[in-house]
Amino acid sequence: MNHNPVFLALDMPQLDAATALAKKVKGHVGGFKLGLEFFCAHGHHGVHEIAHLGLPIFLDLKLHDIPNTVAGAMHSLHVLEPSIVTVHASGGRAMMEDAKAAAGENTKVVAVTLLTSLDERDMARTGIDGSPHDQVMRLAELAESAGLDGIVCSGAEVGAVHKQWSDGYFVVPGLRPGGKASGDQKRVVTPRQARDDGASVLVVGRPISKAGDPVAAAREIEATL
Numbered sequence: 001m002n003h004n005p006v007f008l009a010l011d012m013p014q015l016d017a018a019t020a021l022a023k024k025v026k027g028h029v030g031g032f033k034l035g036l037e038f039f040c041a042h043g044h045h046g047v048h049e050i051a052h053l054g055l056p057i058f059l060d061l062k063l064h065d066i067p068n069t070v071a072g073a074m075h076s077l078h079v080l081e082p083s084i085v086t087v088h089a090s091g092g093r094a095m096m097e098d099a100k101a102a103a104g105e106n107t108k109v110v111a112v113t114l115l116t117s118l119d120e121r122d123m124a125r126t127g128i129d130g131s132p133h134d135q136v137m138r139l140a141e142l143a144e145s146a147g148l149d150g151i152v153c154s155g156a157e158v159g160a161v162h163k164q165w166s167d168g169y170f171v172v173p174g175l176r177p178g179g180k181a182s183g184d185q186k187r188v189v190t191p192r193q194a195r196d197d198g199a200s201v202l203v204v205g206r207p208i209s210k211a212g213d214p215v216a217a218a219r220e221i222e223a224t225l
């Protein structure tokens with residue numbers, strides 16, 4: 001019942017700094033998210049080092065390529081036994097189907113819909129009309145029909161997606177304890193709001209990793225949930 005939904009994003013290129021931070025906060029988060037910055041620097045070896053700490057690993061590789069290539073990449077990840085792996089929903093239905101078919105049986109495959117760093121203006125510049133809400137709903141439907149476990153979206157959309165896909169697994173990044181957009185994140189809510197609206201996983205990076213006292217920051221977020 002006391003399962004902590006917070007996955008700490010270890011977005012840093014130094015393995016010793018990432019390991020030290022992970023060790024410090026491990027009692028106040030539910031898992032670790034390893035993304036492109038970490039994976040490009042340390043690959044499988046780095047994942048094993050963090051996995052030794054005993055919490056679930058979310059491999060945020062945002063795979064996006066032709067179906068055969070993505071399926072091959074998913075096969076190459078079996079040995080790491082990740083709890084969650086991301087692909088981009090805009091890679092299309094066949095890519096998502098093949099990604100899920102190639103994933104290990106205990107790995108959830110979730111599709112990134114619209115990055116939390118993008119808003120309607122950014123969408124228009126890439127040729128996508130409509131609102132972030134509509135785009136997330138459309139890609140969530142595609143991901144569900146492709147047999148994925150869930151999606152990644154912002155806290156602004158997770159409530160609506162949850163109503164449409166009640167047993168989906170929803171990963172929400174772009175979380176700020178103050179609820180205000182800052183830096184590169186544009187679609188932002190508080191961890192508590194995302195959780196109340198149906199998020200299964202709360203991804204938090206800099207509000208913990210860049211805090212003067214990361215353990216205190218993680219505890220504070222935990223206390224709001």
Ligand SMILES: O=C(O)c1cc(=O)[nH]c(=O)n1[C@@H]1O[C@H](COP(=O)(O)O)[C@@H](O)[C@H]1O
Binds near residue numbers: 009060114174204
């Ligand atoms: O897939 C993700 O995790 C992701 C998707 C998205 O739309 N937005 C987003 O910020 N993320 C990731 O979530 C983390 C957010 O980090 P902070 O902004 O530092 O909390 C980063 O590791 C991002 O790569």
